[in-house]
Amino acid sequence: MNKTLYVTDLDGTLLNTDICISETSLKIINDLIASGMHFTFATARSLVSARKVTKGLLANIPVIVYNGAFIMNHEDGEILYSRKFTSDERGDIVSLLRKHHMHPLVYSFIEQQEKLSWNQNHENEGIKHYINQRLDDPRLRPLSDDRNLYDGDMFYLTCIGEPKELEIVYQIMQGDERFRCTLQQELYRTEYWLEIMPRKATKAEAIQHLKTMGSCDRIVAFGDAINDLPMFEIADEAYAVANAVPALKAAATAVIADNDQDGVAKKLWELYQGTAN
Incomplete structure (x- = not known):
């Protein structure tokens, strides 16, 4: 059977x-x-x-x-x-996001510990809401700037904001076969999420x-x-x-x-x- x-x-x-x-x-x-x-x-x-x-x-x-x-x-x-990003993939993603002044939530393993990193000085309402729902989460790694934002073995990024500001990066990433991207409204709120992952x-x-x-x-x-x-x-x-x-x-x-x-x-x-x- x-x-x-x-x-x-x-x-x-x-x-x-x-x-x-x-x-x-x-x-x-x-x-x-x-x-x-x-x-x-x-x-x-x-x-x-x-x-x-x-x-x-x-x-x-x-x-x-x-x-x-x-x-x-x-x-x-x-x-x-x-499935994680290669070093080359990570470098290209970082360059693109910095070029368009985007500050994502970055998920990675740092010294074998899962971490969620973000720049506290660039929090919009969507990011604040997301973080405030997880204040007891041991993965949280708040930073004061972007210098160490992309540390570790990175496997997932989320940019939260308005669709107009996310659309440009989404269109660029969609044309790169190394990555898989989704752009959709957050289920329980008005903000949109641009999610970037390895293709597989x-x-x-x-x-x-x-x-x-x-x-x-x-x-x-x-x-x-x-x-x-x-x-x-x-x-x-x-x-x-x-x-x-x-x-x-x-x-x-x-x-x-x-x-x-x-x-x-x-x-x-x-x-x-x-x-x-």
Whole structure:
């Protein structure tokens, strides 16, 4: 019998508008996991952030974080797979961002410790909000200037601001096959995010790797946003929640109930009941 890997995005998909998993969804999914379902999540969040919003979820296989840059063990944070920028890629990114006077949030490993670095003297409202939601985060590395902003093994950058100021860099980066970029409005606010990652740091690449690791035969995916398109393209079945962007709905096998109506959990139950995969 085929062994299926079930993968869901978090924000806007499994998480409701209160940015948590409802008690109903938790019970359904945990019961399915206990019965043998191979379930995980793939998110743009870090493992630290994902753990907070998935509290109570009995994740029994590794999870995908930073939009596919890493596969990690949920419990101990061990890195099982990673995609980072090369030194040449990092140099070109830094030159471009400095040329356009942009001050990103920089995610990197410095002396084997994961860090989130930013220049405190160039905080806009979007950056302030993001940081203020994470004041107890051990990764935070505030700096007074950009001199050491890009230290370490860099794997992910986010520029937060207005679309007009981000569009120029986005268009340049889109033309460079070494990188993958997304430009979209932040789910819960008015600001836009320009995210820059290595080309192979995608949910699709990480899911394919996790599929092989787990000796699975099929992939069933759930999502709501543009960054979920790559995993929809490689999934055997792909379901967009009702609140998803039109482009994702167009790529979906079907559209299910929205994230405030336990759409993912109810569909998982429908797909999994009566099977042993």
